[in-house]
Amino acid sequence: MRALVQRVSKASVTVDDAEIGHIGTGLLVLICAMQGDTEAEADKLAAKIAKLRIFKDAEGRMNLSVKDIEGSALIVSQFTLAADTSRGNRPGFSTAASPQDGERLYEYFADQVTHQGIPVAKGRFGADMKVGLINDGPVTIWMDSAPDA
Template identity: 65%
Template sequence: MRALVQRVTGAEVAVDGTVIGRTGPGLMILVCAMQGDTEAEAEKLAAKVAKLRIFEDEAGKMNRALLDTGGGALVVSQFTLAADTRRGNRPGFSTAAPPETGERLYLHFARALAALGPAVETGQFGADMKVSLTNDGPVTIWLETEA
């Protein structure tokens, strides 16, 4: 699985003009299931995200994790993280998991992250979503598990 994790002061996702998910201080996480991924990769990625030390401690060092801060997470599916741009100018997405698998693993990731403690809200799989956020830092981290 792949994830793009952003430390935020706030983020929200809307579908058809209605906000369906939001978080205050915490993480905005874009997630993509890749071909061959299973629930095990989703759980491994959730554990990594929850323990990723990208929040500042009292000394101003990135030394605290989401679990330490009490922050929340907004998890949004984003199959375009599977983009292959090695040839030509049009990205290919053939390495992304099929939609039914992608949705299952995206939701499994969100549930696994919530089970670790943070409040988690989600977008709507397959919908045309409008995402807004305020990146804090900015801090943006790319994570990937091996299938």
């Protein structure tokens, strides 16, 4: 699985002009299941993100996790994280999981983040979503569950 994690002071997701999820301080997690991914990759990535120490401590150093600060996570599916731009000008997405596997793993991943003790808001898989955020820092981190990443 691939994730783009952003430390935010707030974030929201809207579908058809209706806000369906929002958080205050926490993490916006854009997530993509790749071909061959299983629940094991989702487990690994959820645990890593929950423990990721990217929030400032009393001395201003990135030393606290989202759980430490009692923050939340907004989790949004984004298959375009699988983009292959190595040929031509139009990205290919053949390495993304099938829609069925992608949705199953997206929901499973969100549940695993919740099981880590982090309140979760979500987007809607497959929907045309509008995501708004205030990236704090800015802090943006690319994560991949693949062993060679």
